[in-house]
Amino acid sequence: MTARPKRTFSREFKLQVVRALLTGEKRFAQVCREHDLSETLVRRWRDQYERHGEHAWLDGVNSNSGPSTDQARIAALEAALGRAHLENEFLRRAVEALAKKGSPSGRNGQ
16 A cells, blocks of 8 residues: 655635535535545645635745745734724724713713
8 A cells, every 4th residue: 555645735725625514514424525634634724614714835944845935924913913903993982982971071970
């Protein structure tokens, strides 16, 4: 029995497989059978997708296909920065709203 050569899979292929599972389009065993993939590998991909979402396999850390491009890394960092900015803005507004609600003028009307 000869060993099968190591295969590498693109990010797009991994996303396609995981999305088919998560949307219920295909069952776990069906995906493994159709693409000749081990259950362990597909479970790992699913877990990575659940941890990292659409950013899975961009950073090269959780990928079997080697290091990612600088452009992909920059895009992931910019997306994270954008989310952090939105969270900061939301929290700033929440603090302002709470400050207004707790002001003495707001308590006199109650």
